[in-house]
Amino acid sequence: MAKSAFFCRGVGAASGMALGASMAVLAVGWLTLLPPAGRYFGLHAYAATVQPKPGQHPAASAARIEQNGDRAKLIFELSEPLDVTTFVLADPDRVIVDLPQTDFALDPETGKAAYPPHRKTGLIASYRFGQLAPGKSRIVIDLAAPARVLLATCDKVDSDGHARLVIELAKTDRRSFKAAVQRARIQLAAMAQPNKAQKPEPESAKPVIVIDPGHGGIDHGAMVKGLIEKELVFDFAKAVAAKLDADGRFKVVMTRDDDSFVPLAERVRMARGGNAALFVSIHADTLSSAADVSGATVYTVSDRASDAEAARVAEKENQSDAAAGLDKTEEASDVSDILFDLTRRETRAYSDFFAHTLVNYWRVACRLNKNPRRSAGFRVLKAPDVPSVLLELGYLSNEKDGLAFTSAQWRDKASSQVAEAIKAYISARESGATVTKTAPDREPIGKIPSAVP
Numbered sequence: 001m002a003k004s005a006f007f008c009r010g011v012g013a014a015s016g017m018a019l020g021a022s023m024a025v026l027a028v029g030w031l032t033l034l035p036p037a038g039r040y041f042g043l044h045a046y047a048a049t050v051q052p053k054p055g056q057h058p059a060a061s062a063a064r065i066e067q068n069g070d071r072a073k074l075i076f077e078l079s080e081p082l083d084v085t086t087f088v089l090a091d092p093d094r095v096i097v098d099l100p101q102t103d104f105a106l107d108p109e110t111g112k113a114a115y116p117p118h119r120k121t122g123l124i125a126s127y128r129f130g131q132l133a134p135g136k137s138r139i140v141i142d143l144a145a146p147a148r149v150l151l152a153t154c155d156k157v158d159s160d161g162h163a164r165l166v167i168e169l170a171k172t173d174r175r176s177f178k179a180a181v182q183r184a185r186i187q188l189a190a191m192a193q194p195n196k197a198q199k200p201e202p203e204s205a206k207p208v209i210v211i212d213p214g215h216g217g218i219d220h221g222a223m224v225k226g227l228i229e230k231e232l233v234f235d236f237a238k239a240v241a242a243k244l245d246a247d248g249r250f251k252v253v254m255t256r257d258d259d260s261f262v263p264l265a266e267r268v269r270m271a272r273g274g275n276a277a278l279f280v281s282i283h284a285d286t287l288s289s290a291a292d293v294s295g296a297t298v299y300t301v302s303d304r305a306s307d308a309e310a311a312r313v314a315e316k317e318n319q320s321d322a323a324a325g326l327d328k329t330e331e332a333s334d335v336s337d338i339l340f341d342l343t344r345r346e347t348r349a350y351s352d353f354f355a356h357t358l359v360n361y362w363r364v365a366c367r368l369n370k371n372p373r374r375s376a377g378f379r380v381l382k383a384p385d386v387p388s389v390l391l392e393l394g395y396l397s398n399e400k401d402g403l404a405f406t407s408a409q410w411r412d413k414a415s416s417q418v419a420e421a422i423k424a425y426i427s428a429r430e431s432g433a434t435v436t437k438t439a440p441d442r443e444p445i446g447k448i449p450s451a452v453p
Contacts, residue, residue: 062106071171080163084165086149096141131260132261132324211255214230221233229284284395287395295401296368298374299389300352358389366417
């Protein structure tokens with residue numbers, strides 16, 4: 001019988017190891033048994049001998065990299081020992097470290113590429129950390145070359161119970177790395193819970209508006225000089241939702257109501273399953289090569305990008321799942337038939353109409369990009385039956401935009417414009433009337449387009 005790949009680290013001899021192993025089975029019982037130790041496996045589970053206290057999360061207070069040539073270590077200082085599971089993924093090459101929910105009291109930019117500059121030369125290109133789901137955190141290590149996990153230990157370092165998590169990596173060849181990725185994928189697929197048939201949401205008497213704060217949890221989004229996209233857009237989304245709630249005519253749904261990660265496909269499912277009348281995804285951009293570029297841009301989905309900038313933004317936003325350490329999967333193709341095609345075309349027409357509406361409302365009070373209406377293949381906007389737009393509030397890399405993002409006055413003014421645009425759009429859809437909210441020198445918005453037969 002193959003040995004289990006649960007490695008117990010910490011205090012104690014045989015009895016301590018047995019206790020650690022039993023705890024690992026309880027904590028990560030969904031893991032399948034792996035081949036004997038000493039080979040390069042798909043998933044590895046390492047058990048701490050002390051479990052987190054009930055009701056409290058372990059905390060990480062510091063992190064550092066030690067790397068030299070073909071070896072590297074990523075080290076976290078923790079408040080207490082904990083269990084970890086590691087595996088590797090490709091496209092891009094990454095090492096994934098899963099652990100119980102942990103409070104990372106660290107600068108989110110600590111693991112950014114080339115910070116400090118010597119990281120460019122080692123196995124570890126960058127890393128990030130954060131909450132993946134309730135009760136679960138994740139560390140994602142971006143690799144500069146294929147690597148294998150030599151060990152991942154979490155041992156006590158003092159009498160107060162503090163611990164040190166050490167993930168040690170060694171360079172490997174591409175063939176071995178691909179084999180390890182394949183084994184990990186097989187095991188992840190075996191562990192995945194089958195999707196339970198979700199009961200459709202009861203029909204709401206009010207129009208359902210889904211507000212989607214981009215990124216979240218381990219996926220920080222853009223980060224510039226202390227500005228963190230996931231935090232800025234969450235605050236903005238809450239402000240929009242509050243204004244719509246106060247109106248009383250809408251049922252407002254947030255795709256996330258805290259700092260947790262939500263996969264792109266799940267955001268789309270929430271909109272479709274909730275019978276949403278409108279889906280608005282909120283983001284902020286950055287462009288290090290052109291700090292003078294500023295202002296908001298409204299995107300819709302299209303099969304071909306409207307320009308190179310739209311293609312760049314879509315590629316960046318579509319990497320959200322990869323940033324969180326999710327495996328790259330092929331999206332299921334929707335059934336192609338006449339009815340589906342008509343529905344999608346009608347939905348895209350409504351999406352364009354709302355994008356036009358939002359641009360006209362925004363320009364009354366806030367800055368727009370010089371080309372404020374763009375389109376590209378955003379995964380989060382691909383619901384075939386829910387009008388959807390993605391609003392980039394501006395650029396973290398621009399000084400004026402950055403100051404605006406941190407201003408409560410700007411947030412109140414800008415979120416009011418978004419809420420008013422949503423109200424006008426829904427009213428227009430219900431009545432078929434023309435939306436005419438514009439600046440004095442702007443032409444009114446046209447009527448809602450009908451589906452092309």
